[in-house]
Amino acid sequence: MSHRVIVPIGPYHPLQDEPEFFQLYVEGERVVDIDIHIGYNHRGIEKLAELNHYDQVAYLVERICGICSSSHPYAYVLAVEDILGGEKNIVPERALYIRTIVDELQRIHSHLLWLGLAGHFIGYNTVWMWAWRYREPVLDCFEIMTGNRNNYAMFKVGGVRRDIKDEDIPVLKKTLDEVAPALEMFRGAVMDDPVIQARLKGIGILTKQQSIDWGVLGPTARASGLNIDVRKDEPYGACDRIKWNVIVENAGDVFAKTVLRVLEMQESVSMIRQCIDKIPKGPVDADVKDIPPGDGLGRVEAPRGECLHYILSDGTNRPVRHKIRAPSFMNVASNKVACVGGTISDAAITLAAVDPCYCCTERLAVINKSDNKKIMSGWDLIKLSQEKTNKIKEELKSA
């Protein structure tokens, strides 16, 4: 019988920036099972949403994640607009285009971020440097358009919070002109580089059936041959007013996911260009006053997949229940099959290939108000840490 060893990765992940904990069960080099522990980023956002009024919740959900910080507020406003009769029926035309421009620009910056990290994970830091070098002008463009590099605060129920000024359009065009050749370069770099091919092909495979069973979403699903994309299936914003293609790959491995994301960025550039050409003049906000009782479901194709928000309204100014399902919640769980069977050296990039976002996955936590349970404050933790340091010092002295 072979000897089974547990290799812990995390909670302080050596590569990824967010805390998560994978226990890999390995026999020799081979991963035979995996335990995924999450919960380190747990903040209580679903509960908080029930305590805030509809305008405040848009700001709150924006803070679920700094990378897909337009997807969550967008899905949320779509959910509320679903109660009101649907986005297309109440939101002014110009606002639809602005929503799509912001959403697609976000996809470019998020995929560039992932591409850079993926390069970093496989020890190919040149890719990392180059990808992030071109992410920078995208973020600058966001700052010029919205005032922020992340957390753009553009979305509100009934429209967008601010218009894109005419003088910002040339900046946006210039940014796209700068990024588009770089994307072509990345496409060549990923598709033609023998090192990347050798490192990424055939690892972390998720078959089509596994994708269906685990309910995976976004690029993770599309790389396994599932043609699902909310922008096509249930078009929101200006997605149905412009021409674009859903990119689907069939191999299901990490290489397919990488190629797919690069091609998707090129589609996004084309989508934004079309939006700039077609955007009409007019108001950007419908000035919604009251939210009637009812259920609303809103969904958006975030860079990682379908982001789903469910709102139950009782006619007051606060949601009764706000359920948030981020795409990583489904995608991270599928590592249970994608990782098993591979070698431990492939695990790092396989786990990263779904573009996991733990902030999104763990959006809810709790403040316990019953008196008999002690809650530690920040100061308590500092005290605890000092006590422990002193204890270690004492031990060292006596040794």
Place this chain on the structure above:
Amino acid sequence: MDIRERIKEGLGKKILEWKEHSARRIYFTVDSKDIVNTAEFLFKKLGLRFATASGMETLSGFEILYHFTLDKTGEYFTARIFIKGKENPEVDSLACLFPAAEWIEREMWELLGIRFLGHPNLKHLILTEEWPEGDYPLRHKNES
């Protein structure tokens, strides 16, 4: 045949109430005992994708909405079940049908205290292992 007709025909009397909120949002209620059969029919026979489930506490017990979708048309079919009483809420698990339900059931169990019978791995997901038993954060008694 239209997907709505197929669902109505396939589930028959199991559907207690059928509501079409808008063109792409359909909600229907089934008995909590029928949820496994319903989910099996929607997921395996009709090939709908399981998106997630939303659990919530109501005045008389609990309510779970199982969101399924047909990606081709963008329609969302939400199966709603009610669990009466707050003492020992339980319902059959869907995780044995498709692993996509595994995490969300663990989350509903730890946050709302709904027990999922037959779940292969019903342990804490986002709360710590040391979380006090019987303390369910999303229940309203935690509000002051």
